[in-house]
Amino acid sequence: MVREGYTFGLPLLAAGAGALLLHWTAPGAVLMALALFVFSFFRDPQRVIPAEAGAVVSPADGRVVVVTEEEFEGKPGKRISIFLAVWNVHVNRAPVAGVIARVDYRPGKFYGAMRARASFENEQNIIHMKTPDGEMVFKQIAGWIARRVICWKKPGETVARGERIGLVRFGSRVDVWLPGNAEILVKPGQAVSGGSSVLARWPAGAGG
Template identity: 60%
Template sequence: MPEGERACATMVKEAYKFGIPPLAAGAACLALGWKWPAGVLIFLGLFVFYFFRDPERMIPSAAGAVVSPADGHIIEIVDEPFDANMGHRVTIFLSIWDVHVQRAPVAGRIAGVVYHPGRFYAAWRSAASRENEQNIISLETPQGTVVFKQIAGAIARRVLCWKRAGDVVARGERVGMIRFGSRVDIWLPQEAHVTVRRGQKVKGGESILATWTSTA
């Protein structure tokens, strides 16, 4: 992550931008004796800090491991080509309670970050992958390419990528975030062996989605 994006090891810097105002307003209401609005505002401020948490993760060192790019639940595993070489799509649904920082699933060089404006369908709908606002991030390794999408949803209205084309990333390195819940799709090479199942909870940068004997 570029210098300045993160304020500390466990919090995304944006937490202060969005969390301090409601906390300050809540403190002012409390000083005036307005307990009910003070409670609502303080709760909102604390929730914002919770939402923007960014915990450290134990990155697997196993050769060929493809880690989850996001926290959430697996809602779909399908054979769906992104191009001639990538045939498996795994979809991760992020609820509003999940960590919203995304991580690189493999080590490699970022070949491209392409932003597409779009709609804001509910993240669990299949149309969201095609039509919602999204970033498409392509990762090249010496052996092949992995592609994943940060997809906005009905609540999440902002996808952020902290990397640029040409950047070299390590497996599990932070690459961006989606504000307030949505989904991440990842396309894997045909030779990859998917090891997760539908409904399984995963952690970004830590849970192994698949094994790929050619992956760095």
């Protein structure tokens, strides 16, 4: 479990236990249930990271909602969007191995993460990554419930494929932009697991 789980969960657990000791059964039960939910939400299971060359792994657990060709910052590319429900693991992982080139925080709205406009108008971190063979962009996007995007890495840091790099709290969305010649391996509606599901493959000979 990530440390935020203890930050939010332990006070609820303590309050619930105190209420039960005072025989305030209903409030105590509610607080204990909330504590269990928080501990579950912030869980951080181990994942088997694919070793195949060129693999681009999912940055989060969830369901693919968009696969499209779309420019980013004037460059042709492909975008994969993944929706995270509140019961999904919300730890985010690096889709590829490389260097964190830039992390741009953009304040914004808090539309429901399932809405298409959330990718462009909601609060988000835009994480630019460089590999020896190209660049890709990964977005952490806040939703209606998730109102905090957290990136644990800073520009200049090197990360491994599947390495934990951040968190979005309580339901959200992540977007991955890849070069136009990347081979997409998923489709809308498909369930994916962060760090282990392969979303795409870099062009032959590319690293990742």
